[in-house]
Amino acid sequence: MPASVKKLRAVESSAPAASDVTVTPVQSAADREAFIRFPYTLYAGDPNWVPPLEMERKDFLDPKKNPWFEFGNAELFLARRNGQVVGRIAAVDDPHWNDFYKTRSGFFGMFESIDDPAVAKGLFDAAAAWVKAQGFPEMMGPFNFSTNYECAVLVEGFEAPPAIMMTYNPRYYDALYTGAGFTKAKDLWAYDLSSSVPPPEKVVRIAEKVRQREGIVVRHIRMDDFANEVKRVKDIYNAAWEDNWGFVPMTEHEFDHMAKEMKPIIRPELVLLAEVKGEPVAFSMTLPDANYALKAAGGRLTKYGLPIGLIKLLLASKRIRRLRLITLGIKEGFRKRGIDAVLYLDTITTAKKLGYSGGEISWTLEDNHLVNRAIEMMGGKRTKTYRIYRRAV
Numbered sequence: 001m002p003a004s005v006k007k008l009r010a011v012e013s014s015a016p017a018a019s020d021v022t023v024t025p026v027q028s029a030a031d032r033e034a035f036i037r038f039p040y041t042l043y044a045g046d047p048n049w050v051p052p053l054e055m056e057r058k059d060f061l062d063p064k065k066n067p068w069f070e071f072g073n074a075e076l077f078l079a080r081r082n083g084q085v086v087g088r089i090a091a092v093d094d095p096h097w098n099d100f101y102k103t104r105s106g107f108f109g110m111f112e113s114i115d116d117p118a119v120a121k122g123l124f125d126a127a128a129a130w131v132k133a134q135g136f137p138e139m140m141g142p143f144n145f146s147t148n149y150e151c152a153v154l155v156e157g158f159e160a161p162p163a164i165m166m167t168y169n170p171r172y173y174d175a176l177y178t179g180a181g182f183t184k185a186k187d188l189w190a191y192d193l194s195s196s197v198p199p200p201e202k203v204v205r206i207a208e209k210v211r212q213r214e215g216i217v218v219r220h221i222r223m224d225d226f227a228n229e230v231k232r233v234k235d236i237y238n239a240a241w242e243d244n245w246g247f248v249p250m251t252e253h254e255f256d257h258m259a260k261e262m263k264p265i266i267r268p269e270l271v272l273l274a275e276v277k278g279e280p281v282a283f284s285m286t287l288p289d290a291n292y293a294l295k296a297a298g299g300r301l302t303k304y305g306l307p308i309g310l311i312k313l314l315l316a317s318k319r320i321r322r323l324r325l326i327t328l329g330i331k332e333g334f335r336k337r338g339i340d341a342v343l344y345l346d347t348i349t350t351a352k353k354l355g356y357s358g359g360e361i362s363w364t365l366e367d368n369h370l371v372n373r374a375i376e377m378m379g380g381k382r383t384k385t386y387r388i389y390r391r392a393v
Helices: 029-042 056-059 095-101 115-133 175-180 201-214 223-240 252-265 291-297 307-317 337-351 369-377
Strands: 021-025 073-081 084-093 106-112 140-141 151-154 183-194 216-220 271-276 279-288 322-330 359-366 381-392
Touching: 021 115, 029 056, 029 073, 029 084, 029 106, 029 175, 073 106, 073 115, 073 201, 084 115, 095 106, 106 115, 115 175, 151 175, 151 279, 183 369, 201 216, 201 337, 223 252, 223 271, 223 322, 223 381, 252 279, 271 337, 279 337, 291 307, 322 337, 337 369, 359 369, 359 381
Parallel strands: 106 140, 322 359
Antiparallel strands: 021 073, 073 084, 084 106, 140 381, 151 381, 183 359, 183 381, 216 271, 271 279, 279 322
């Protein structure tokens, strides 16, 4: 049982939104299993949903394995009707967010529900009661459990599966949120970019001019020096986004843990460091879209005691043709010099050489006009919109 479940047991919030809907905290191993398994039932038959690996979800919710729990706190809830699970939610306290932004906000995440306002309201009210008991006047999300992990609700772009580490949900979720009193806090955008379309000549000229003028040397990370490369990237990461809405610095343990999890799927040629006079000043990270392989595995690596899912995953991994550019960061003092154009150009050129058809750039803030214009100049087309909501508690 996580530390999160030890606190505020009094806020059990059976909080029925309707007489036949009850919402209670996750308390037992069976509850936790039901919490993890519910999406597999909810999305059964949806061709665009990508089942996460159950073992990964269990580790994510395990305070002994997820370093977020070293400072964060969460309470898990299940909604039931006539004994059947019909929804779930996590109420979240992320002190690093409030310390960084000097605010008092509670959060929620991992929301899943059938298309029923009574179920959704029961879940949101239970999370709100927990958040209010923590002393927070508002609730924002969904964050699983912060912006450093999966977050936001898909509101536009349901035609294709999500890219790796991006969310997916039914079309009716926006109505459930707004019907429960939530309003938009911020939209996040995803762009699609094809490697078959040559970058605009103007962009190529600008990038090469910047490369020469600034003395930029771009190299890919060295896997035989992975620990030190992670440190270099970490320094840039925590300095590059401090002025962006939603950014929360990762702890050393969080960053190292995430790097370890990503290492098996990294193509080193697509994780780039830009150096000026030997100093790393920017980096970009593009990963193969492993969701293609995860979908083939169906959520489990073994079946009937055999590694059927693992074999499917490994075979599908060889057929991945799309990428996701997850992050691109530039240190203060080196921004607005065109270094982003150099990294974009080198990523596209390398992706094409490696045989990738293109991929997704996500996510960007709707009001980050500088970044969005740069992506559009490279030929990026906005394909998905994700939304963060908030409401008073």
